[in-house]
Amino acid sequence: MNWDFIWVGIGGFLGSIARYSVGQGVNRYWNSAFPLGTFLVNIVGCFLIGLLFGALLKGHLSDTQSRLWIAGFCGGFTTFSSFSYEALSLLENGKFGLWGMYVLGSVLLGLLATWGGITLFRLNSF
Numbered sequence: 401m402n403w404d405f406i407w408v409g410i411g412g413f414l415g416s417i418a419r420y421s422v423g424q425g426v427n428r429y430w431n432s433a434f435p436l437g438t439f440l441v442n443i444v445g446c447f448l449i450g451l452l453f454g455a456l457l458k459g460h461l462s463d464t465q466s467r468l469w470i471a472g473f474c475g476g477f478t479t480f481s482s483f484s485y486e487a488l489s490l491l492e493n494g495k496f497g498l499w500g501m502y503v504l505g506s507v508l509l510g511l512l513a514t515w516g517g518i519t520l521f522r523l524n525s526f
Contacts (some may be wrong), residue, residue, distance in 0.1 A: 411472015419477045445478035449485050450452050 422444075423437035430436045452470050455461045461469070474481045483506060489500040 403464070407464055407467040407474040408475070411468040411474075412476035413472075415473040415476025418473075441478050442480040444472055445481035446484045448477070449474040449481040452486065479513075 405466035419441050422441050426440060448471060452461065452466070452474065456466045477497065487499060487503050490496075490502060
């Protein structure tokens with residue numbers, strides 16, 4: 401058995417529950433068209449993945465702990481944190497063209513793909 405997948409799965413489970421809980425909690429007190437719950441989860445997730453990656457780099461997290469908390473929990477809490485970390489890594493490595501392709505491509509194609517999926521169902525294509 402590969403325990404790496406187990407640790408990532410446990411972290412993902414916990415992160416997904418945390419994301420849902422924060423979203424529900426915020427939405428209970430925030431009545432607006434602005435998606436504050438998701439916004440806060442994304443910002444907190446980005447900060448958390450930064451702290452955890454810093455701890456990993458300094459040797460304060462083991463590989464197993466990084467799978468649980470970085471790949472698992474942060475991945476389940478918000479994939480935006482992974483996106484932000486990867487985009488920042490491209491910038492720090494001087495890969496500006498790849499950074500632009502990744503950021504613009506992820507946002508624009510992600511929005512287009514979501515719109516396409518919604519549109520297909522609205523047209524009763526399925």
